Amino acid sequence: MIVVKRIENNPIKSNCYIIHITGEKYAIIIDPGSYELARIENYIKDNCLIPQLIILTHEHFDHIWGVEQLRSNYGCKLVASNECSDAIVDSKKNLSLFYDQVGFYCSKADIVFTEELRTVLWHDLIIELYKTPGHSKGSICILLERCLFTGDTLLKNDKTIAKLPGGNKDQLNESIKLIYSLKHKFDKIFPGHNEEFILEESNLNQLA
Numbered sequence: 690m691i692v693v694k695r696i697e698n699n700p701i702k703s704n705c706y707i708i709h710i711t712g713e714k715y716a717i718i719i720d721p722g723s724y725e726l727a728r729i730e731n732y733i734k735d736n737c738l739i740p741q742l743i744i745l746t747h748e749h750f751d752h753i754w755g756v757e758q759l760r761s762n763y764g765c766k767l768v769a770s771n772e773c774s775d776a777i778v779d780s781k782k783n784l785s786l787f788y789d790q791v792g793f794y795c796s797k798a799d800i801v802f803t804e805e806l807r808t809v810l811w812h813d814l815i816i817e818l819y820k821t822p823g824h825s826k827g828s829i830c831i832l833l834e835r836c837l838f839t840g841d842t843l844l845k846n847d848k849t850i851a852k853l854p855g856g857n858k859d860q861l862n863e864s865i866k867l868i869y870s871l872k873h874k875f876d877k878i879f880p881g882h883n884e885e886f887i888l889e890e891s892n893l894n895q896l897a
Contacts, residue, residue: 691814691834693879696729698722701751703881705729706838709738715812717742718765719831719838720881721755729755730762742811744818745769745798746840746881747828748776749853750785756795768809769798770820773827776855784853821868823861824849830868837875843868845878845886 694707698721705723709716716738721729733740740763743756748769756777759765769777776782780792800809802818809816817832824841831838841849842864849865851858868878872888879885 691836693836694732695879695885696723696732698751698754699725699728703751704879704883705755706879707732707738707740708833709736710812710814713812714739716740717744717811717816717833718759719744720746720752720840721759722750722752723755726755726758729759733763739763740765742800742809743767744816744831745773745777745827745829746831746838746842747825748773748783748855749825749841750783750788750793752840752881753777753783753795754785754793760796766799767795768800768802768818770818770827770829771801771803772822773825773829774798774801776825776827782854819867819871821864823851823857823859823864825853826855826857828864830864832871832874835874835876836879837868837871837877838879839868840881842881843878844880845883847883 690711696705703722705721706719774797777795780786786792805820807818819830821828821830821842851861
């Protein structure tokens with residue numbers, strides 16, 4: 690059984706998820722978007738965890754801010770789509786430059802995938818990575834043990850933004866339809882902002 694811990698990033702209120710297996714010390718971190726990592730690192734320390742993978746749902750700065758510090762502190766590998774990996778190295782493409790006129794960048798991902806679906810084996814668990822562009826070019830969804838992590842592709846009771854650089858309304862609509870087609874594979878959605886939710890017919894109304 691896996692444990693999913695949601696920690697709200699700061700100063701932008703996006704979601705970071707720390708995933709670990711009950712009784713085991715190894716962990717995955719999804720979207721560590723905090724400038725200041727105390728809450729994330731305290732949870733890791735308090736639970737005696739060893740982060741092995743960081744997985745990014747997309748390239749925007751509020752989902753990647755803590756990546757380099759965590760890589761440095763724990764030696765974990767970064768997983769991302771090829772489009773996301775290409776964008777995080779550029780402060781304009783990751784949008785951080787427009788936040789504070791200074792910006793930052795991350796090094797490219799260690800594990801990059803170009804196909805529409807990529808599977809990663811992690812301690813006998815299969816992680817399925819689906820490309821879901823629309824909110825951004827590099828957006829993906831992550832399926833693990835009947836939990837679907839959607840980043841900003843699908844949020845609870847809120848239309849996804851497709852007007853940022855790299856966004857595409859038609860691609861977003863197709864990505865939301867893909868998520869809906871996978872509903873037999875997951876029980877709950879863990880989005881990039883706000884709380885988790887169960888997919889309902891009404892989510893189809895969120896087509897851009």
